[in-house]
Amino acid sequence: MATTITINPSTGEKIAEYNRITINEAKEKITQSKKTFDSWKQKNFEERAQLMHKLAAILEGNKEEYAQLATREMGKTIGQSRKEIEKCALVCRYYADHSKELLADEIVKTEATKSYVTFKPIGVILAVMPWNFPFYQVIRFAVPALMAGNTGVLKHASNVQGCAFALEDAFVKSGFPTGTFTNLNIDSKLVKDIIENKNIMAVTLTGSEPAGRSVASIAGQNLKKTVMELGGSDAYIILDDVDMEEATDMATLGRLQNNGQTCIAAKRFVVLDEIYDEFLALFTKKMKAAKMGEPTDETTYYGPMARTDLRDQLHEQVLKTVAQGGRLVLGGEIPDRNGAYYPATILADLEPGMEGFDNELFGPVASVIRAKDDAHAVELANNSVFGLGSGVFTGNKERGERLALQLEAGSSFVNKLVVSDPRLPFGGIKNSGYGRELAAYGIREFVNTKTIWIN
Structure with missing residues (x-):
């Protein structure tokens, strides 16, 4: 059985070894995520928000454990790891409190008796995420996607699989239904098969420019929307x-x-x-x-x-x-x-x-x-x-x-270093990618912007 080994970059010593799942196992998990979506999308914002507040509390309650894990796996200083977990909780609470208004129907006056724009979830979203912010990058995608009514599957970087499984466990402990958020510990070679899976409706990637080009190309061939947050030379x-x-x-x-x-x-x-x-x-x-x-x-x-x-x-x-x-x-x-x-x-x-x-x-x-x-x-x-x-x-x-x-x-x-803030859209242009995360713009990336017309 293929495995993933995580290495402490400060010492070069092995931390842990994780079994990779096969393509068939990955497909089963995606199928479960689709089944969960069918019921999850029916929940109202208040029900989703209640679980999201629980997730924020779990992240904060286990902050030191998660911070130490991130530091061991990718080497960031412990103080910055703690701040990363705190920011994850902030994003959870922001979307728990504001998703309903961010996705509120928009009335448009026409000759119809009633016409408006509504925002509906689209299904299972695949996230391909990097190692540099092993908790926050995932939360930045997952929280708005789930609050909009979607479900998510994660292909995280191999060197931070401990963080990936810790996040999956945190969602479970918060009470999210099985399949709402799922970690897929797969080999990168299988990403193409995952994108092509009929139950994957869209893809978001944070990573390098070459990775973005590859994933966007595969998704484009399958007519699936993507959001790309790629490199920068700020x-x-x-x-x-x-x-x-x-x-x-x-x-x-x-x-x-x-x-x-x-x-x-x-x-x-x-x-x-x-x-x-x-x-x-x-x-x-x-x-x-x-x-x-x-x-x-x-x-x-x-x-x-x-x-x-x-x-x-x-x-x-x-x-x-x-x-x-x-x-x-x-x-x-x-x-x-x-x-x-x-x-x-x-x-x-x-x-x-x-x-x-x-x-x-x-x-x-x-x-x-x-x-x-x-x-x-x-x-x-x-x-x-x-x-x-x-x-x-x-x-x-x-x-x-x-x-x-x-x-x-x-x-x-x-007069301030660039930061991502849940109240403001985040993303790039040129070879830094396209689409936006966070704020209203981010939560609306993976929804069906649907017109309703009533005579």
């Missing part, structure tokens, strides 16, 4: 009127949060020429001072990357950037220690055409870019195939807003 413009201490603090956090492995992490820093050297010097000082270490140590700023192969790929990108003319200011060497560690690294003087400018660096590596003026900064920021998040750091909010409106991204924040 640019943050640093203007010459900025509070330098605050800007470099946010830049350091933005680049090292989640050990640098966040789609919406600050990755490219586009700095105006007048303050370029000052920013780079202070940023380097703070990145160097950030403590890399064991993620369960409360004083650790950032821990290991999730896997050694990912660490090695990142290192190759750093070496390639330097070979192309980028300047290595800090880091850039694989440490002599166990685990998938990589030091805080800064590549400066980057230009279009360099690896660190053009492609996503999914780890603790920052790209610093010089801009002549505001217009040039926007041009450089937008010179990317990605368009997930972006930001502007400035002492003038009006100036910041003016530039934020010009940035080609799904989100543009001024």
Whole structure:
């Protein structure tokens, strides 16, 4: 029987081994999910909300257990793991309290006696999810989908199967009917068969651009809707009127949060020429001072990357950037220690055409870019195939807003790092994907927007 092995990225030691299910077993679980949907869709919002509030309570009540599990499996610092679980509970409560109004019928005045738009669930939704936020990414899909009346099946990343099963167990303990939320521990090679299953009505994926292209292509061939939240190379413009201490603090956090492995992490820093050297010097000082270490140590700023192969790929990108003319200011060497560690690294003087400018660096590596003026900064920021998040750091909010409106991204924040918030839509453009999660826009992605006309 095929198995999945989870490895602690901090030590390289085996954590656990899980049996993969066969395609036939997966089909049986999907069939059960479809049967559950037939009854689940009949429940009213109050009934669904009651269970969702129970899920929030279970997540909070077991926060330390879940946080330790996430840290063991993918290496994020324990403090950030705890915050991830807290955010999961927040999303549960938000949709429990607001789904009814978000999906309320919309009356449209026509010559009919009565005409309106109503929003109905469509069935079983497949989610293909990544490892970097092993609880939150799943909750972000599952909670609105289930509150809308759908059911969900999860294909989670192999290296966080402990988190996947813990989530399935949490839904069961909350009282959700069997099949409402199901973990499918299958080999990635079987995803195509799962997408093609007649009971799968739509697919949502958070992950890499290549994975998104593959899944979207298969779903498209089967006329199934998809939502894609893919990679990003988020640019943050640093203007010459900025509070330098605050800007470099946010830049350091933005680049090292989640050990640098966040789609919406600050990755490219586009700095105006007048303050370029000052920013780079202070940023380097703070990145160097950030403590890399064991993620369960409360004083650790950032821990290991999730896997050694990912660490090695990142290192190759750093070496390639330097070979192309980028300047290595800090880091850039694989440490002599166990685990998938990589030091805080800064590549400066980057230009279009360099690896660190053009492609996503999914780890603790920052790209610093010089801009002549505001217009040039926007041009450089937008010179990317990605368009997930972006930001502007400035002492003038009006100036910041003016530039934020010009940035080609799904989100543009001024004087704050981009975050996902259940009250606001989240997603990207260009090669960062399409569709939206969260808010009213997210919960309406996987419903039948249905017109009712009565003469």
